[in-house]
Amino acid sequence: MNSTIPQRNEIPEEYKWNLEAIYPDDSSWEQDFHKTEELSRKVSQFKGKLAESPQRLLECLNLDTEVSCLMEKVYVYAAMRKDQDTRDSKYQGLVQRAGSLSVKVNEATSFIVPGILQIPDETLENFYESEPELQFYKKYLNKILRKKGHILSAEQEELLARTGELASAPQTIFGMIDNADMKYGKVIVDGEEIELTKGRYAQLLENPEQEVRKKAFETLYESYSRQKNTIAATLNASIKKDVFYARTRKYPSALEASLLDDNIPVSVYTNLITTVKSRLDSMFEYLKLRKEMLGVEELHMYDIFAPLVSETKMEIPYKEAYETVKKGLAPLGEEYLAVLDEAYNSRWIDVYETEGKRSGAYSWGAYGTHPYVLLNHQDTLNDMFTLAHELGHSMHSYLSDKNQPYLYAQYTIFVAEVASTVNEALLMRYLLEHTDDKNTKMYLMTHFLNQFRSTLIRQTQFAEYEKITHEMVEKGESLTAEEFSAEYLKLNREYYGEGIIHDEEIALEWSRIPHFYNAFYVYKYATGFSAAIALSKAILEEGKPAVERYLEFLKSGGSDYPLELLKKAGVDMTTSKPIEDALDVFAQYVEELRKLHQEK
The missing domain is CATH 1.20.140.70 (Oligopeptidase f, N-terminal domain)
Incomplete structure (x- = not known):
């Protein structure tokens, strides 16, 4: 670093x-x-x-x-x-x-x-x-x-x-605070003092030393704590904006207003929350296993990304990451891979973190030009999966734009995370199948389980949080930094259980989530992840017929309502089955990881 x-x-x-x-x-x-x-x-x-x-x-x-x-x-x-x-x-x-x-x-x-x-x-x-x-x-x-x-x-x-x-002011103000103005201080790693950034924070949470993880965690949240009242005001204003528009347009709630465009029943949203919360036993088992494998007296919130196999360190330079992603996506066919090569060779991708650059990663573009990918690549396994993820978005955009007129090319956010997550699932399967080393397999399984946790379970937690906070405003209740934190900590205890220490800093996690300024967006990560697990499973098991259905889905853009597009691809999100199936896979990986750990 x-x-x-x-x-x-x-x-x-x-x-x-x-x-x-x-x-x-x-x-x-x-x-x-x-x-x-x-x-x-x-x-x-x-x-x-x-x-x-x-x-x-x-x-x-x-x-x-x-x-x-x-x-x-x-x-x-x-x-x-x-x-x-x-x-x-x-x-x-x-x-x-x-x-x-x-x-x-x-x-x-x-x-x-x-x-x-x-x-x-x-x-x-x-x-x-x-x-x-x-x-x-x-x-x-x-x-x-x-x-x-x-x-x-x-x-x-x-x-x-x-x-x-x-x-748009609340989101704009938060973006300037979060990306341009906020400094996170410095932390000492291996005797060297380094400046903490959001990109480095993610990397430091994977540090094998618990003290390094703790210091990075506390240092980051100390910065957000200093700004908590300002950020609470911006988020409260954003929620009030959502409620204002919903009421002005005569919707029963801001949630229902957000679902109409995609023709999504409220039951799809609430069913996600109900289904995930009814199956948190596997999550609690995973945290119990994580504590055991880390060998720590107490499992803290800053320990959930720590590597469980200390002997395995995967440093993956960008070029190697791209080549590995290509191999993992080979089941999708030559045409798909040819476009990936064009993205790599024709500078569709902005790769490395630089001073002042926006944090995180995204895929974006305009109709009539190819899509682009912004990364802040740090040569980690997580960054390789981020590359696969964002290229999934780009391929969805590329194929939609190529096959649909402008008016019907833009796919909705509800299906936006499907292509990105299919890429990640295929890459994970490839990596697991191409190693016989138990440590490497355990390392990869840990990564995939963290993907499940952060995408399916954590985003459902966020979705419930958005529902609660919007309902509070709709009832005329106040939302200060204290109320935001209290509600967040309460949910965190429900979703993570008693097998982990709920550090006081985690109550402020709401203050650093940019997606909260696009209300009722994050649940689509969870539904999309569930759909993607089903689609990737079909691609690997059925082969060509499933690939053709999937590519047709990518080419369809926004030419139909998202639930209908997914049904044609073979997934029915009006039922709990895709979510149940995804959680079954999570439980299976937890059990397999436990067996490998016990064999060591």
Whole structure:
């Protein structure tokens, strides 16, 4: 681990993404920025005229689609430029301008949905018959018609659209606190004092020395504790924003408002929580085994990532990680692997942590250009799985964009984690099958069990936390740092049980979770993980038929509701079966790990 974080200009070009594939320079971005402004003004000429003729409606929808596609490209470029160095005021400015433009576009187009809803059903059917090209928009229009009871008048929709910039303020403020302003202090590792970052924090939690893990844990949360009241205010404001929009649009709750677009019943959300909580016995067994294997007197929250096989150290340089990922994904076929090679060789990926770079990892892009991947690679096993994960997202985007028009290409968040997790499951199976060494197998199983814990169980805990905190606001209850922490600690005790010490710092974990600013998002990690375990199992057991079903799912983008897309791929998320099956796999791995440990 380097003691200092490199500057961006110290990283070779081959390890930095090539954003020039979106815009060759900032002046090209400016041209599209102004073009978007101009086209959005043209949209307003259709206000009040959508019911006049099918041609009018078609022209408006075509123009609206063009503006939306262009706006996406403008925003994505600005945001990714900023993410490569969050301190760069120039690109901070471009993101702010793009955000303001997005609000203007939303204002200019806000009349469209209310206008469509005012067209009588019979008239709309006649439009389809007299203008065949309008049939292309039928799925899109039907989705809008489902919201009929929640769309306001054109004037009210325009007013709501103007609140967009204000509504994004809590997330923006938290992002600047969390990524640009907050410093985490220093910790001593192997006698060397190093600066703590979020990337290094994850790495230090895997340190074999409990004292190092404890110090990193306490140092990180000390920083969040100093900001807890400010962050509580931003998160409270974000939740109030969700409740405001839900009530304004006449939804029974913020949760139900969030589920309508995807046509997801509330029962899918609550069933996830109920099913996981009914099966936590395997989680408690895993923690008991972890304590035993670590040989510690007390198991703490900072011990849950610690390696259980101290003799096994897997240092995996980026190139080796990529080659191993490719081998693991070989069951998906040559076409899939060829696109992975293009991503690697054509600089779709921004690889290493640099000063000021956004933390974490993501896959993102704009329609009409290839997707991109942001990493903060540290040569660990976890980072290799992160690479596989983000490439899954990118392949989903690439195949969707290639096979669907813009309007139907964007897959919903509900299915967004399926492709990424299928990649991880296939990679894990490959690694386990290609080693006879018991220590290595145990090391890999530990990693996979941690994936289950952090993705299926932890994200379900987060989902329940979001449900509780939104319900508190809906009831008019207060949410200060103390209340946020009390509710979080209570849930942590339920999900982790009494076999672990619930360190006081963990009550503040809510304060460092950026996903909480995208309400009711995290449950989709858990449902997606469950679906992915089922799909990866079918791919390995059935072979070609399952691969073809899966690739068709990836190519389908957002052309149908997510539950329907998954059913076609072979998974029914309206039942508890995929979640039960995933938890069965978790229990099996716990038992297998226990047997290997006892054989040593």
